Amino acid sequence: MNLSFALIAFLILASAVLAATRRDLIHSALLLVGNWLGVAFFYLWAGAEFVAFAQALVYVGAISMVVLFAVLLTRRTRTELPLLVATRDRVVSAVLGGLAVFGVLAVAVLRTPLDINPAKPAASVSMLSLGQQLMGPHAAAVLIVGVLLTVSLLGAVVLASSDADGKGEAP
Amino acid sequence: MNLLQACLLVSSALFCIGLVTALSRSNTILVLLGIEIMLNAANLNFIAFWRFSPAGTAPATGVIFVLFSIAVAAAEAAVWLALVIALYRHQQNIRLQEATRLKG
Numbered sequence: 373m374n375l376s377f378a379l380i381a382f383l384i385l386a387s388a389v390l391a392a393t394r395r396d397l398i399h400s401a402l403l404l405v406g407n408w409l410g411v412a413f414f415y416l417w418a419g420a421e422f423v424a425f426a427q428a429l430v431y432v433g434a435i436s437m438v439v440l441f442a443v444l445l446t447r448r449t450r451t452e453l454p455l456l457v458a459t460r461d462r463v464v465s466a467v468l469g470g471l472a473v474f475g476v477l478a479v480a481v482l483r484t485p486l487d488i489n490p491a492k493p494a495a496s497v498s499m500l501s502l503g504q505q506l507m508g509p510h511a512a513a514v515l516i517v518g519v520l521l522t523v524s525l526l527g528a529v530v531l532a533s534s535d536a537d538g539k540g541e542a543p
Numbered sequence: 544m545n546l547l548q549a550c551l552l553v554s555s556a557l558f559c560i561g562l563v564t565a566l567s568r569s570n571t572i573l574v575l576l577g578i579e580i581m582l583n584a585a586n587l588n589f590i591a592f593w594r595f596s597p598a599g600t601a602p603a604t605g606v607i608f609v610l611f612s613i614a615v616a617a618a619e620a621a622v623w624l625a626l627v628i629a630l631y632r633h634q635q636n637i638r639l640q641e642a643t644r645l646k647g
Contacts, residue, residue: 374546377546377549377550381549381553384553384557385553385556385557385560388557388560388561388580389560391564391576392560392561392563392564392568392577392580397570397572397573400573400576401572401576404576404579404580407580407583408583411583411586411587414587414590415590415609418590418591418593418594419594420590420593420594420605420606420609422606422610423590423606423609423610423613426610426613427586427613430613430614430616430617431579431583431613434617435579435616435617435620438620438621438624439572439575439576439620439624441624442572442624442627442628443572445628445631446572446627446628446631446636446637462566462567463567465566466562466563466566466567467563467567469562469563469566470559470560470562470563470566471559473558473559473562474555474556474558474559477551477555477558477559478552478555481548481551481552481555482544482548482552486545486547486548486595487597488545488546488547488595488597497602497603497606501602501603502603502606502607505602505603505607506607506610510607513611517611517614517615520614520615520618521614521617521618524618524619524621524622525618525621527622527625528621528622528624528625529625531622531625531626531628531629532624532625532628532629534632
């Protein structure tokens with residue numbers, strides 16, 4: 373169990389680091405797909421099968437395709453400029469800030485006494501009880517999320533559609 | 544260090560990778576990918592705490608939290624990418640430093 377956790381953690385962190393440092397945007401997006409798959413494997417390891425499948429469907433299936441479409445749509449066709457490297461000061465300060473945040477978080481995690489029972493098997497939740505909880509106590513939240521998704525996707529279509537009055541540049 | 548702390552350390556490291564990505568890159572799509580990495584780190588925390596929670600607590604709270612979080616993240620990614628396309632139509636590139644039209 374610890375070996376599989378170590379493998380999953382290595383997959384998640386290595387693909388994230390590689391994706392954050394690649395120059396080519398397509399490589400970053402494809403490595404992020406590996407990262408999301410690693411997160412789905414973590415959910416499977418933890419016993420949350422339904423969340424793992426939702427993660428695989430939403431992230432690996434849908435969001436990666438949307439990101440790839442955006443990369444291809446906003447790519448310069450002829451004069452392919454290399455991605456401009458951010459200024460050195462900004463990168464250095466971002467890395468220092470990230471390391472500081474990680475230091476604070478790691479100290480906080482390691483100094484906190486967390487009582488767990490390690491012998492407990494994966495607390496698998498059945499699909500039936502999950503559905504009953506979603507339709508029972510959390511029904512209002514399900515409806516609100518549905519409204520949120522509808523509104524945000526309609527807003528995305530409105531934002532991305534070209535101007536009808538011809539004021540914008542030609543697509 | 545027990546297994547829960549290892550999970551929390553992994554998610555902390557993932558969060559910081561996403562933070563560095565979102566802060567240091569100037570490409571708008573890469574900033575979105577950094578934010579998605581941070582959201583995934585938060586979801587890892589939910590599942591880790593749910594997995595190692597003592598028996599007798601609410602049975603599926605962490606799972607339901609993560610489901611709603613994934614739905615909101617999907618909506619956020621769609622809106623962000625529509626913004627990227629609108630930005631590209633206005634200034635013909637997607638560098639964040641040049642999106643200063645509303646700057647006073």
